[in-house]
Amino acid sequence: MAIYVDENTKVAVSGLTGKEGRFHALRNRAYGTQVVAGVTPGKGGQDVEGIPVFDTIAEAVRETGANTSLVFVPPRFATDACYEAADAGVDLIVCITEGIPVHDEAPLYAYLQYRGVPMIGPNCPGVLTPGVANVGIMPTEIASPGRVGLVSRSGTLTYQVVHELTQKGLGQSTCVGIGGDPFIGQFHIDVVRRFNDDPGTDAIVMIGEIGGDEEERCAEFIAAHVSKPVFGYIAGFEAPPGKKMGHAGAIISGSKGTAQAKAAALEAAGVEVGRNPSEVAELAAARL
Amino acid sequence: MAIYVDENTKVAVSGLTGKEGRFHALRNRAYGTQVVAGVTPGKGGQDVEGIPVFDTIAEAVRETGANTSLVFVPPRFATDACYEAADAGVDLIVCITEGIPVHDEAPLYAYLQYRGVPMIGPNCPGVLTPGVANVGIMPTEIASPGRVGLVSRSGTLTYQVVHELTQKGLGQSTCVGIGGDPFIGQFHIDVVRRFNDDPGTDAIVMIGEIGGDEEERCAEFIAAHVSKPVFGYIAGFEAPPGKKMGHAGAIISGSKGTAQAKAAALEAAGVEVGRNPSEVAELAAARL
């Protein structure tokens, strides 16, 4: 069992004919993921090492049964690919693209919420269900199949914790890198909810960072709804305070968003919080 | 029992200080409806015969507990009032205003669908639950409390049928005039669903017209889901064919939309269809 991606996942890659898209899509396929289509307008009819390319996602979905859109296109075209995927009826969008303007992400977020289409990212490493499917850019050699679910905003920090878990003998049900942008499609709370409902997941590791209030909200959700053990780690105790020029941000957030506040909120919700990536893995290993 | 409006309905009237708004809101109140607030930007603090006026709907909701927005403002400002009402958290919007541009109605329709806020209208006579509450411009003297639910696109045709029902001794649970514009908030199917679920309604009278395919869709819904007796009437057998200049409309609709096709669809769904307003009331009276 797993969340978001599993053996039924059929991926259509927007930007398959680009350098990054090709590199990672072929890696994803080599890992066993069903990469069934590429999408590049004007290149319909071509193929990339046997993966057929279509002009539109709608055609890719109709012709190949693709149910997941993996987006590698450059920032200025990325949200357009996500809108197209949502209209084409996929069940999940994974948008790897980094550097999308926030004024493009904000309306996309609203549209996907309204349409009920979940998106991982943008600016994320994707989703890896070890041994089953990798949709994105996560290095797979550090992961191993198992029953710990992992969710994180940060890319490399995700890898670090997955690595530590694997080294301590704790395999993963699914590893989800939700991305670091202000308007990502799925937040900690959405992923934790799915792990809690997933029979293949016994425990949850949640990695957070300074900024925003998502970890605090997730802590409230955990306290109220999550029965499985949750282990947490927050990065940024030593981080310099963010330089913000105007006052509007401070009015909105008040004093929230520090690593201290986030760690305290998680502990108050019954989450065991480690001080570093190794420690959170040790806490999980000791309990499981 | 009733649908949309009942003894718990608390109405905030946008445009209360205008001529039409004032006339009908006071009539609504005289009928027993709880008309708790008016909304006119810049006139906050005033009152209309004891009904307090606020600058914004949000204030009206907070101060008076209004849960229904009744919109009487002129076409160029009407959709703005509807957006405001949706954001202010009302449970129902009734928009009487006629003559709103379709390019204003279309995005409003999408927004309300996304936000899950039901709207009756625009360009409609409103909702009347006889003996309990009248939210809109329907003449009340023709209605009587009872157990027949009525839904219609047309204003005056609604009155005609209500009148016929009352004269034949059939009171109404609720009379709903959904309006005749392309992007009305609630369609026949939405209202019929509510009547079917309403313990206060024993039978449904559905009035349609030529154009569109709402009646046909509603017929499918009735065949599949409605257990209560439904009586129908379609106007426009003798109507001249609509003059449409372009071909786009014809490509979309095919040959649908005639009174013959609609009446046939309803009959195929088990609906007893009358040939005129009197006959549909007679059919209902004979059966009930």
Add this chain to the structure above:
Amino acid sequence: MDLLEYQGKQLLVEAGVPASAGEAANTVDEAVAAAERIGYPVAIKAQVQVGGRGKAGGIKVADSAETAREYADAILGMDIKGHLVTRVWLEPAADISAEFYASFTIDRSAKQYLGMVSAQGGVDIEEVAASNPDAIAKVHVDPLLGFQPYHATNLVHRGGIPAEHRRGVADVLTRMYAAFESLDAELLEVNPLIVTSTGDVVALDAKVTLDENAEFRQSLDRFREIFATDPQERMAKEKGLNYIKLSGDVGIIGNGAGLVMSTLDVVAQAGGKAANFLDVGGGASAELIANSLEVVSSDPEVKAILINIFGGITRGEEVANGIVAALDKVDIPQPVVVRLDGTNAAEGRQILADNPKPNLHAAATMLEAAAEAVRLARGE
């Protein structure tokens, strides 16, 4: 409000959509002068609000002043499907390397905007829709989101536009959608959308319908011309009435489209036939009622008039006052049957009772009113 081809194209150009330029002419001499200014070959196109002009001989290409005069003379005054040609449009004869179809309209059923594109343009698109529906690509556009690049990509690829023209057509589609929104258009149809030999994508024809409800932010008056040839329809348009001529002998006046349609039906059920559709709308004033009576009674086919009013916003006393005023002011030769119910109906009936006229008949119900009007129309 339906626009003529050339009006639509002028609006498109103002809104940034490339369309062929030219001149309008109302007389043969004007047409020839315009042709001389434009040069030859020149297309002379009948301006009527109906399709199938080409087949009817309403579009000709002239290569000299002589042929321009000959064709303009033939086309002006021509009757195309009941539309009298009173104006022609002249433009340089197009140099066409490909013809496509493109439109934006409102899909009432899906409750979204609909864009359509086909590589099979320049022909009867309804026939294409019937015989080869896959040749027409359709894309729904969420009005909140607006037309995005992926909509254009989907339309040009699925509509079969050849690779070399996709970018040009996608650009024109984006401009068409912007025009569809900014003009408050209900329909914006271009058939054919041509590619010239130099590769430009241009609207060669345009069917544009504007939303009259948007008049407060659009200047529509410049298009407000009366093309009706029927005298009652002309009079009704001049008075701003919502009137459609039909073929029967019972004149109909009612309030609300639904009730008026229902009135036509019950007249038919009573064995008669309506002479017209006339909806006075909500909140009709006495003056509007009087104007309506004047228009309907001026039709020599009308043998009896049925007024069917169920008041909501419309108030009974206003209707009654209008009827009385009209009967006082104008000579209404036909019998008039009045049925009045709803808001202030009692007051209205009282006014009618207080102002008896020999040709004024009151009826208690809609069915009785219809039966009475049909009977009177037969002279019974």
Add this chain to the structure above:
Amino acid sequence: MDLLEYQGKQLLVEAGVPASAGEAANTVDEAVAAAERIGYPVAIKAQVQVGGRGKAGGIKVADSAETAREYADAILGMDIKGHLVTRVWLEPAADISAEFYASFTIDRSAKQYLGMVSAQGGVDIEEVAASNPDAIAKVHVDPLLGFQPYHATNLVHRGGIPAEHRRGVADVLTRMYAAFESLDAELLEVNPLIVTSTGDVVALDAKVTLDENAEFRQSLDRFREIFATDPQERMAKEKGLNYIKLSGDVGIIGNGAGLVMSTLDVVAQAGGKAANFLDVGGGASAELIANSLEVVSSDPEVKAILINIFGGITRGEEVANGIVAALDKVDIPQPVVVRLDGTNAAEGRQILADNPKPNLHAAATMLEAAAEAVRLARGE
């Protein structure tokens, strides 16, 4: 990208938001010349990317060339909260009849745009938010729907704007939102938004933050100035590195903001303190790694450098090549501890092993690397 007051106001004016006009000056003579052109009284305002300029003496009103010279001389070169004043802005001293607060920004928590208005402008708005939160009206705006008249109505009424100024402020709010969108702004804050004695509503100050991700459609180069006084921060900005100076002695280079933050934390847990934050981002090239090493090692406070890379898009061999190149090219006096994992980490470790350097230390884990770097920084 944070703009200076005057840059923000110039952008606002371009986008249709009224803001006070004036001239920038980098020297006292330039300032006096500008003051003479503008006339007196003239406001001379320090241009620094930090709040509280007024209290710090960074804003003065001069009424003659003499006082203009005196004030410009005092302000230029002033240090305001660590920001050196190298430029002043001169504008006609405002004629203020009321001061409000208005802003648009992104509410990450609500995932919508947020507009805020208060009649209590011209003061420390964070203090108002703390002491009297109801004095600040907030309205969320759905990015798909955009800013509608009702948003403006709600802001001006609930923000307490006096009746006579509501229409003017609502109009400016609508323009501000349009600018917020068209400029790809993350923040657009005007405090004070003033009403002049003639009733005009004008932005007297502006804090504008632009989204550097939107560079492909915005011209941001004109604002790309380096204000940092710290030499490493200057060097890092020149090389386009994401570097922040801190106060410790362990130089940090890592990939990904999360991993770098975590690295700072584990260095602290190992008893040390980071000298900087430096994130090389995803897919870092050998050159970027070499540049990073150069910047970090140039800091005289740095006693040891920790490179912590976990490859995803970033590939181990690129990182290793960059380290080798930097150590070959530049003289790096400090010991360098390298920890490499993830994509192509084995290849990267091999490259490092094949190019041994006396000051290059490999570590197997992040915690070991941190401990080693702290130990080396102490000279142990």
